[in-house]
Amino acid sequence: MAKHKPAVAASKKADSRAAPAVTAVEMGARQRDISISEFFTKNRHLLGFDNPRKALLTCVKEAVDNALDACEEAGILPDVTVQLEVVAVGSSALPPASQATRFRITVTDNGPGIVRQQIPKIFAKLLYGSKFHRLRMSRGQQGIGISAAGMYGQLTTGKPVKIISRTGPKTPAHYFEVQIDTKKNEPLIHENKQIKWDQSCGTQVAIEVEGRYQKGRASVDEYLDQTSIANPHVRLIYRTPEGETKEYPRAYHELPPSPKEIKPHPYGIEFGMLLKMLQETKGETLSSFLSSDFCRVPPALADEICKTAKVSPRARPRDIRGAIAETLYHTIQATKIMAPPTNCLSPIGEKAILSGLYRQIKGEFYTAVSRPPSVYRGNPFIIEAGLAFGKAPDSTAKPEKPAQPLAEGEQEEGDSELARVIRYANRVPLLYQQSACASFKAVLATTWRNYGISQSRGALPAGPMVIFVHIASVWVPFTSESKEAIAEYDEIHKDITLALRECGRRLGLFLRRRERAAGEFRRRNIFELYIEEVVEACNRLKGGKLPTERLKAQLQKIASSRTGGSKTDKTLGKTGAGPEGLPHSIIVTAEGVDGAASLLPDGSPSGQPLADVSDEIQVKEKRPTSKPGRKQTTKAMTGKKGLGKAVPVPSLPKKGASSQRHTGAVHTGRKAHPTGKKK
Ligand SMILES: Nc1ncnc2c1ncn2[C@@H]1O[C@H](COP(=O)(O)OP(=O)(O)OP(=O)(O)O)[C@@H](O)[C@H]1O
Numbered sequence: 218m219a220k221h222k223p224a225v226a227a228s229k230k231a232d233s234r235a236a237p238a239v240t241a242v243e244m245g246a247r248q249r250d251i252s253i254s255e256f257f258t259k260n261r262h263l264l265g266f267d268n269p270r271k272a273l274l275t276c277v278k279e280a281v282d283n284a285l286d287a288c289e290e291a292g293i294l295p296d297v298t299v300q301l302e303v304v305a306v307g308s309s310a311l312p313p314a315s316q317a318t319r320f321r322i323t324v325t326d327n328g329p330g331i332v333r334q335q336i337p338k339i340f341a342k343l344l345y346g347s348k349f350h351r352l353r354m355s356r357g358q359q360g361i362g363i364s365a366a367g368m369y370g371q372l373t374t375g376k377p378v379k380i381i382s383r384t385g386p387k388t389p390a391h392y393f394e395v396q397i398d399t400k401k402n403e404p405l406i407h408e409n410k411q412i413k414w415d416q417s418c419g420t421q422v423a424i425e426v427e428g429r430y431q432k433g434r435a436s437v438d439e440y441l442d443q444t445s446i447a448n449p450h451v452r453l454i455y456r457t458p459e460g461e462t463k464e465y466p467r468a469y470h471e472l473p474p475s476p477k478e479i480k481p482h483p484y485g486i487e488f489g490m491l492l493k494m495l496q497e498t499k500g501e502t503l504s505s506f507l508s509s510d511f512c513r514v515p516p517a518l519a520d521e522i523c524k525t526a527k528v529s530p531r532a533r534p535r536d537i538r539g540a541i542a543e544t545l546y547h548t549i550q551a552t553k554i555m556a557p558p559t560n561c562l563s564p565i566g567e568k569a570i571l572s573g574l575y576r577q578i579k580g581e582f583y584t585a586v587s588r589p590p591s592v593y594r595g596n597p598f599i600i601e602a603g604l605a606f607g608k609a610p611d612s613t614a615k616p617e618k619p620a621q622p623l624a625e626g627e628q629e630e631g632d633s634e635l636a637r638v639i640r641y642a643n644r645v646p647l648l649y650q651q652s653a654c655a656s657f658k659a660v661l662a663t664t665w666r667n668y669g670i671s672q673s674r675g676a677l678p679a680g681p682m683v684i685f686v687h688i689a690s691v692w693v694p695f696t697s698e699s700k701e702a703i704a705e706y707d708e709i710h711k712d713i714t715l716a717l718r719e720c721g722r723r724l725g726l727f728l729r730r731r732e733r734a735a736g737e738f739r740r741r742n743i744f745e746l747y748i749e750e751v752v753e754a755c756n757r758l759k760g761g762k763l764p765t766e767r768l769k770a771q772l773q774k775i776a777s778s779r780t781g782g783s784k785t786d787k788t789l790g791k792t793g794a795g796p797e798g799l800p801h802s803i804i805v806t807a808e809g810v811d812g813a814a815s816l817l818p819d820g821s822p823s824g825q826p827l828a829d830v831s832d833e834i835q836v837k838e839k840r841p842t843s844k845p846g847r848k849q850t851t852k853a854m855t856g857k858k859g860l861g862k863a864v865p866v867p868s869l870p871k872k873g874a875s876s877q878r879h880t881g882a883v884h885t886g887r888k889a890h891p892t893g894k895k896k
């Protein structure tokens with residue numbers, strides 16, 4: 218025992234020696250403010266600049282999103298040009314796009330332009346913007362996007378952001394070169410002059426960045442393809458770093474209805490928020506504060522809330538603190554208040570989703586669903602879902618291969634193809650962090666087997682399918698500043714699930730109907746095999762005096778009517794004209810497969826007129842079953858796989874049958890579908 222004593226004493230000594238090497242005073246001396254720019258320079262991955270490929274996309278995305286927001290807010294139909302150019306590093310020769318490490322991104326819009334004084338702060342100060350403090354649906358919301366792109370450029374190439382902006386034909390265009398002073402998060406202006414610019418108004422921003430250009434998933438090309446699906450009113454020109462020019466023409470010639478700005482809904486705010494609002498309000502009395510600073514609180518309801526909370530409606534808002542404030546908060550939460558208005562949202566609309574999917578994705582079945590508005594934390598939102606299923610009609614007929622016996626557990630090639638999910642938030646495609654996103658999780662959680670689609674546990678449904686999910690909200694709850702995934706609020710998850718289920722239900726109907734039709738068709742073929750023989754036999758019995766052609770026609774008629782008649786042909790696209798004027802097309806509505814459906818839009822989501830897209834759209838791929846009236850031509854606009862290929866758009870039918878909210882329907886028909894026919 219005695220032996221241990223010195224050891225204990227020694228360890229005590231050591232402990233006292235290991236005592237603070239730094240005093241509180243010394244530590245205090247180290248404390249410093251951290252500028253937001255310094256923070257994000259260190260944490261650039263939080264803004265989507267973690268690798269060169271993603272960084273290139275993020276820069277394009279921030280600039281394009283801003284351009285579209287600005288045009289729409291100013292009521293201008295957006296014309297946006299995106300140019301990616303390879304830049305040589307040092308004195309080395311210009312490398313090919315696939316090997317280049319430095320690019321110049323130039324995005325030009327025809328928007329309202331930016332007033333001269335604002336330009337430096339917008340492009341060279343983080344957390345500066347016009348959208349953060351208001352509740353209105355827009356692509357941007359944080360006030361960080363474009364300045365962060367500029368900061369990334371500055372960090373990786375040392376080059377300033379170059380901006381040209383003009384607010385109208387009578388005002389001069391201004392040219393700026395700016396960088397961020399990251400210590401102060403303030404702009405440094407390197408150049409500021411008036412220049413001649415051939416555009417009468419708009420903005421051009423050019424950023425030089427370190428990046429990598431690669432096509433395919435989550436690339437700039439995919440982002441622009443998907444942007445065009447969800448924004449049919451935009452005309453996009455994309456000059457690739459390989460020297461190609463792709464054009465995405467405008468399909469709608471009117472802007473979506475401009476979303477209105479709303480005030481916070483009382484249900485959405487947290488207690489601390491209420492306290493802050495009470496201090497900052499311009500309202501003289503508590504009652505006027507409640508009715509003017511919140512939506513859906515008319516003066517009578519404001520008085521009622523005050524009465525229930527036992528506070529005078531005439532009390533000064535700034536005097537409401539402590540226990541009274543808490544009582545007021547709980548009273549507000551317990552009062553029945555109308556849901557927030559939804560004119561602050563501008564959903565894409567079922568018809569526009571259908572049109573977009575049909576334009577960009579080859580398939581056999583398309584459907585779309587717009588949910589009624591809901592609310593999370595007081596913020597209104599709308600969920601929209603769409604679905605494109607199947608391979609292009611020609612590719613479904615596979616060349617006959619000699620039958621190869623499959624080993625146990627082995628699958629036919631292509632059987633394991635999983636569905637692809639395309640996600641959007643406020644019309645912006647989300648290309649990263651798929652598995653963290655509420656949309657993706659809802660797709661996984663949906664039981665697709667109920668709709669005839671195979672699905673392994675916890676996996677995406679299998680099959681040639683593209684699933685589209687869009688959330689439109691005044692404040693999209695992103696999981697991080699890079700705006701890549703949507704947080705999983707219960708209300709949001711539930712609405713996405715309901716929209717997906719409706720799409721799945723319609724797909725299930727389509728698949729079952731097609732299966733049934735295929736069975737009937739096989740049966741009819743067998744009948745027809747014997748008709749000839751039966752007619753011959755009857756003729757022989759009658760001594761050759763039978764009107765064989767008549768009998769044959771009669772028997773064929775019976776065979777046809779016993780096997781579903783023309784409906785079978787239509788379902789399988791076997792009639793010359795095909796169902797509703799096109800082969801391989803099916804119509805599914807909320808009322809059932811035979812219900813009314815207006816097909817491709819002759820009006821926008823909210824009834825805006827639509828251009829005859831067939832005259833405008835430019836595509837590389839030719840649809841195999843070309844019909845008169847369909848134009849096909851030049852440029853590719855989409856991905857590589859069957860489901861990602863561009864297809865020409867049919868000329869649009871005149872408005873057919875009733876278009877209710879849930880008549881999101883399958884594409885391709887020309888004529889209106891007969892209405893009101895229930896199965
Ligand atoms: N092309 C443009 N035309 C007109 N105004 C623009 C343009 N680009 C940016 N702005 C203005 O600059 C502000 C800052 O843009 P920035 O991208 O940094 O933030 P944001 O779009 O508000 O939010 P987010 O960080 O989510 O993108 C915008 O709010 C907008 O008012």
Ligand SMILES: [Mg+2]
Pocket residue numbers: 279282283356357358360361362363
């Ligand atoms: Mg922005």
